[in-house]
Amino acid sequence: MWTLTFKALLSAVLIVAIAELGKRSSFWAAALASLPLTSLLAFVWLYLDTGDTEKVAATAGSIFWLVIPSLLLFVLLPWLLRSGWGFWPALLLSCVATALAYALMVWLLPRLGIML
Template identity: 60%
Template sequence: MFQYALKVALSAVVIVAVAEIAKRSSLWAAALASLPLTSILAFVWMQLDGEPPSRIASLANDILWLVIPSLLLFIVLPVLLRAGWAFWPSLLLACLATVAGYGTVMWLLARSGSGP
């Protein structure tokens, strides 16, 4: 239970830190948000839980492929906002584009025998 609480607390600290830093500097907030902290924490928790290195390597490889479609969020959102769209519809459409990108990459990986 302690490990679960620690995971939640660390995640909350990172999210709050990014939001607070963004009030002063979007560049520094972006630098913190772009760090693969979630991935690093997942690797550490897996290691501490006794997962074999092959499972950690598999997760790292899968994350690599799914980073590509996640970039759609950071392309679509600013384009829509700069085009004058309101925030919530822009965020929704950017999220939908990202979900579609994930689906496409997962489908392609499954077809190639590399995915789930």
């Protein structure tokens, strides 16, 4: 149980650090947030929990393909905000569009012979 608590606390500290850094420097917060720290932590936790390098490799491969639709959020949100949309409607639309892009990618990849 302590490992689950440690994982949650470490992840929370990372998110809070990025948010606090964002108050001072949007560039450095973005730089820290753009690092694949969540993925790295997930790889470490997965390996420590299972010892299975194939599961880690499969997870890393799947993350690669699923990063592509996530990029829509980072293009659409700033565009909507700069176009005069309010924060909450812009965030909602960006999230819905990103979810649809994820669904499309999950549907498309197996048809292209790529398994997630």
